[in-house]
Ligand SMILES: [Zn+2]
């Protein structure tokens with residue numbers, strides 16, 4: 001598969017029409033692995049990095065989920081292609097910044113990606129739309145075992161999988177969920193949630209503790225520790241933390257509706273109006289407006305089926321995707337014009353809001 | 365408290381304050397605006413408090429030993445600089461500094477998760493093979509022909525299990 005055909009295909013994340021993805025947009029599990037007897041990428045000589053890249057790319061490409069995959073070294077990607085892959089969560093910013101001899105293998109359906117010579121020799125990840133931690137773990141566990149047939153992993157019986165950074169020792173696993181939490185943001189509860197989640201040994205990434213929120217109320221919650229617990233235990237613990245965050249978000253929605261439904265509907269209605277009519281939209285503002293419409297879908301103001309449109313736009317409104325769609329290089333200011341134009345076109349025929357039936361909070 | 369908090373990474377006044385409690389221990393990280401930006405605290409995709417905690421715990425004033433990893437040449441000073449190790453063997457070499465750190469950083473200090481069973485079996489077979497080949501050479505040299513024959517038999521047995529694909533070895 002080529003990078004061009006991969007980019008032309010929507011990602012796993014944007015294929016999520018069902019209401020199961022209402023609050024948890026996406027689940028991701030990542031494993032850090034290294035080859036026994038080789039220096040970690042950050043310390044390895046260029047020749048060693050090249051050798052590792054070759055060994056790992058061949059081993060990864062031989063596994064069954066990676067049939068007809070994109071198998072490419074970072075040097076072969078343009079700046080724009082790199083940015084698009086980052087926006088789709090298929091590679092990390094660190095990989096882009098890596099020295100020579102870095103690469104990635106991405107499955108045809110963009111569910112699996114394996115980065116080679118990022119911080120560790122291998123960063124194996126799986127993406128699943130919606131709340132599917134257990135399934136994601138099973139899928140990545142299987143791919144990892146298949147790789148084990150071809151690669152000798154650096155492993156210690158006491159410390160587990162050996163990683164460049166001691167914060168990843170043990171399971172080497174980072175499981176995360178991308179959550180849409182607009183009501184917790186609107187009612188200023190995110191800071192409290194972040195603190196509570198931290199105390200449970202989980203991390204929240206995203207903008208928090210500040211007045212403005214440019215991330216569309218989307219947060220990533222993941223496990224902080226990797227050693228001393230099995231993968232299943234970590235997944236189970238994370239699952240229950242996520243479950244309780246979902247409950248808090250639903251309660252916050254209920255409270256907002258009880259306290260002043262008119263105010264909330266006004267926000268959603270205005271977001272709809274701006275998306276249909278604005279001429280200058282920054283990426284941050286676009287994210288926040290799309291987030292409000294997404295909340296509107298959960299509240300039955302818009303039909304469930306339009307959720308996948310919003311989720312696609314959350315990615316396509318990002319600078320790299322926008323630039324690719326318009327075929328050219330643009331200044332940030334120009335991009336804001338293009339973004340508004342693009343969204344006006346998308347929302348010209350978007351179903352009108354219906355505020356009469358919105359008595360549910362997205363609970364069913 | 366007249367002194368404003370200083371950034372943990374440089375020495376500028378800190379404006380971003382993060383607190384985390386892991387295993388009932390309070391960890392605080394204070395950062396200036398620049399470092400917070402640079403470390404991606406405001407970037408939803410790439411911020412790890414664990415990394416910051418790690419860096420903040422690498423006190424540059426602490427004396428270092430001259431130990432060097434035999435496998436990759438890494439030193440304790442290199443670790444202070446990068447916050448990452450050089451190779452898997454470094455964990456053995458720098459056991460003394462890793463162990464106290466883990467207690468602070470993780471839920472436990474011993475791995476209880478997945479084990480790369482097939483890779484380990486493969487490795488132990490290879491190790492066994494190396495040892496048997498050594499035994500064989502020794503036996504021939506000292507003219508212990510019965511021992512040599514036994515070693516040769518075992519070698520062919522081990523070789524057979526190594527060459528059969530790992531999937532069928534289950
Ligand atoms: Zn600083």
Ligand SMILES: [Zn+2]
Pocket residue numbers: 433434435436437438450451452453454455
């Ligand atoms: Zn080393």
